[in-house]
Amino acid sequence: MAASALSKVESVGVNLSNALEDRGLRRTATRMTVTGRIEQLNGAFTAEQLCRDLPGVGRATVYRTIRHLVDAGALCKLPILDGAPMYSIARIEHHHHTICSSCGAVGEFRHSTVERVMRSLAKEIDGDIVGHRMEIFITCNSCLAESATGKFSVHV
Ligand SMILES: [Zn+2]
Ligand SMILES: [Zn+2]
Ligand SMILES: [Zn+2]
Secondary structure, eight states: OOOOSOEEOOOOOOOHHHHHHHTTOOOOHHHHHHHHHHHHHOSOBOHHHHHHHOTTSOHHHHHHHHHHHHHTTSEEEEOOSSSSOEEEEOOSSSOEEEEETTTOOEEEEEOHHHHHHHHHHHTTSSSOOOOOOOEEEEOOHHHHHHHHTTSSOOOO
């Protein structure tokens, strides 16, 4: 990717348990297990993956905790081209995503041009825009490097 106005998002400390508390949910041991695991993952995950990682936690609790975190804006829900939605920790308030269609790596970015375009679109769109989202599907650099060295072949 060429150097541009695209600003990479700096990682900031995220406390998922605080996000749950802000929504009036107590810090129970199970919720702490779920948030702790998500913080360790350091990447995008599916709800099923989290259930598999946490056999001691009920599926309903895993799904409910994820939903609360999404509602709190602490997790981003990412549409995947096919398959289950993935989730990743939201490191800043408003941002967009790049998603590698090979390995699922998720990047977050902000771009002032995107926001400007959205503001000017608002005049042409009927109704009030209450939000927008954007996911850019890519083949990430490490997948490009791997396919260049022939470690795996890409099946299309
Ligand atoms: Zn995000
Ligand atoms: Zn990749
Ligand atoms: Zn935006």
